[in-house]
Amino acid sequence: MIKTVDLYKSFGETEVLTEINTEFERGKTNLIIGASGSGKTTLTKCIVGLIKPTKGKVLYEGKDFHAMDFQEKKEIRKKIGFLFQGGALFDSQTVEENLQFPLDMFTNQTAKEKLDRVNFCLDRVNLKGVNKLYPAELSGGMKKRVGIARAIAMKPQYLFCDEPNSGLDPKTSILIDNLIKEITHEYDITTIVITHDMNSVLEIGENVMFIHEGRKLWEGSRREILETNNREVVEFVYASSFMQTIREKANLK
Numbered sequence: 001m002i003k004t005v006d007l008y009k010s011f012g013e014t015e016v017l018t019e020i021n022t023e024f025e026r027g028k029t030n031l032i033i034g035a036s037g038s039g040k041t042t043l044t045k046c047i048v049g050l051i052k053p054t055k056g057k058v059l060y061e062g063k064d065f066h067a068m069d070f071q072e073k074k075e076i077r078k079k080i081g082f083l084f085q086g087g088a089l090f091d092s093q094t095v096e097e098n099l100q101f102p103l104d105m106f107t108n109q110t111a112k113e114k115l116d117r118v119n120f121c122l123d124r125v126n127l128k129g130v131n132k133l134y135p136a137e138l139s140g141g142m143k144k145r146v147g148i149a150r151a152i153a154m155k156p157q158y159l160f161c162d163e164p165n166s167g168l169d170p171k172t173s174i175l176i177d178n179l180i181k182e183i184t185h186e187y188d189i190t191t192i193v194i195t196h197d198m199n200s201v202l203e204i205g206e207n208v209m210f211i212h213e214g215r216k217l218w219e220g221s222r223r224e225i226l227e228t229n230n231r232e233v234v235e236f237v238y239a240s241s242f243m244q245t246i247r248e249k250a251n252l253k
C-alpha cells in the first residue's frame with residue numbers, strides 16, 4: 001500500500017498540491033482523475049520521488065519515502081514499474097533489448113535467465129515472437145503492450161501508468177485497461193493510473209481519486225462515481241451528453 005499524509009507541494013509561491021491524504025491499495029487499480037493542470041502528475045512525481053513535497057509524507061508500506069537514505073530509496077525504486085505515455089521504448093533497440101534493459105541495470109541474472117523472463121513477459125501480454133522487431137515496426141497498441149511487459153519485467157510491487165490509453169482506439173484501449181487490471185490482480189501490485197479516459201474509469205476504476213485545483217475532492221469506486229452528486233465530479237466526469245446518458249441509465253436500474 002502507498003499512502004500520502006498531509007502532502008503539500010508548492011513551486012515558488014504557487015501551491016499546486018494541498019493537504020492530500022489518500023491511500024492506494026495493493027492488488028487494486030487506483031485511478032487519479034482531474035482536469036488538466038489539477039496536479040495529477042505533480043502528485044505522482046512526489047510519490048515516486050522525482051520531486052520532494054514541500055510538506056507531508058509518502059508512505060510505502062508504512063515507511064516514509066522522503067525520509068529514507070539513498071540505499072532504501074533505491075530498493076523502493078527497484079520495486080516500481082512505469083508505463084509511460086507512448087510506451088517510451090528505446091527506438092534503436094529491439095523489443096527484446098528494451099525488455100532486457102531493466103534486468104541488465106538491476107539484476108545479476110544470466111543471459112538465459114534474462115531471456116526466459118523477457119519471453120515470459122512478452123507471452124503474458126500476448127506478444128510472443130516479436131523479440132527481434134524494433135518499436136517502429138509495432139502498432140500503438142503493441143507498443144503499449146511492450147511497455148507493460150517491460151514494466152513487469154522486474155516483478156514490480158508498484159506500477160505507475162501515465163495515460164495508458166492516449167492515442168489508442170477504443171477497442172485497443174479496453175484491451176490495455178483490462179491487461180493492467182489483470183496484471184494488478186494476478187501479481188497483487190499497487191497500481192496507480194493517471195487517466196483522462198472516462199471509459200477507463202468505468203472499466204477498471206476500483207479506487208478513483210478526483211483532484212481539483214490541487215485538492216483531493218472526491219474518492220470512491222467506479223460504481224460510486226455513477227451515483228455521486230459531488231458537483232465538481234459530476235461536471236468533470238459527465239461533461240459529455242454520452243456520459244450523462246450512461247449515468248442516467250445506471251441509476252435507473
Ligand SMILES: Nc1ncnc2c1ncn2[C@@H]1O[C@H](COP(=O)(O)OP(=O)(O)OP(=O)(O)O)[C@@H](O)[C@H]1O
Pocket residue numbers: 011016034035036037038039040041042043
Ligand atoms: N516544475 C514546475 N514548476 C512550476 N510549476 C509547475 C511545475 N510542474 C507543474 N507545475 C504547475 O503545477 C500545476 C499542476 O500541474 P500538473 O502537471 O501536475 O497537472 P496535471 O493534472 O498532471 O495536468 P495534465 O492533465 O495536463 O497533465 C500546473 O499549474 C503546472 O503549471
